[in-house]
Amino acid sequence: MRVTMDVNFSRFHKKCEATISKVARSTYAATEEACEDIMEESLRQVPRDTETLANSAFYDIQKAKDYGYEATLGYGGSAINPKTGTPVMDYAVIVHEDLEAIHPVGKAKFLEDPIRDYASEKFSRTVIKHVGPVLESENNE
């Protein structure tokens, strides 16, 4: 007796590709939410005097090389601090990394700390929130 099974790999591959593509698209929303949350917390921690540094906060979401999206978050640019005449890009790193500077408002590591906290506590939940429903709907098809 022989048992045989026909598998249509072409259809299987197409289904996989379609699912990967849908998941990749849903990661945009997850990436955007992560950026918003991190920047919100970062702006609570950034040292503020003239607001030049805080106003230079940005994030930029790009398509990743393979699937999905990646983001760059930061502070910088050519805006000039009115007190010192220095562009933000020339002092943002110092303010971020100088752990001994005393700031009446805010603190050093105002971007790194929120990113680390988010990565360890919230990021997986954000991904599940956005990608989970997509996988669920694929599973039900």
Next chain:
Amino acid sequence: MNDLLLDLINHLASKGIVEGDGIDSFRDFTPEEPDSVFVIHEYAGAPTPLHDTFTHRSLQLTFRDKKASVAKAKCKQIFDELSTADRYKVLSNGRWCQIYPRQSPFKIKVDSAGRTTYGFNIGITTERD
């Protein structure tokens, strides 16, 4: 087991990279003198579960000198000593560590006395103090 920061300074001293704690190496503060100093700062690490034997901590290692080239070279020397390819490091007193450099050495600042500080940040998983 001593304080981690002291263990790291003692390890680097045993390799002849720095002189020693309180001489040219300091923990969590940078003195005005001497000009040439190595400083380790600890900043926010991961919360430690109550019964875990290991902790994950964040450190910033900096080297300041009158000459930017010296600060850079010393910082690179410290970086090379602590960042092994497999991340695994046993310090001179036997403390076990896994060290993850978060970037290579970079220029942090030039102070009002013209001294340049280079530094880098690491994540370090190690035994509790």
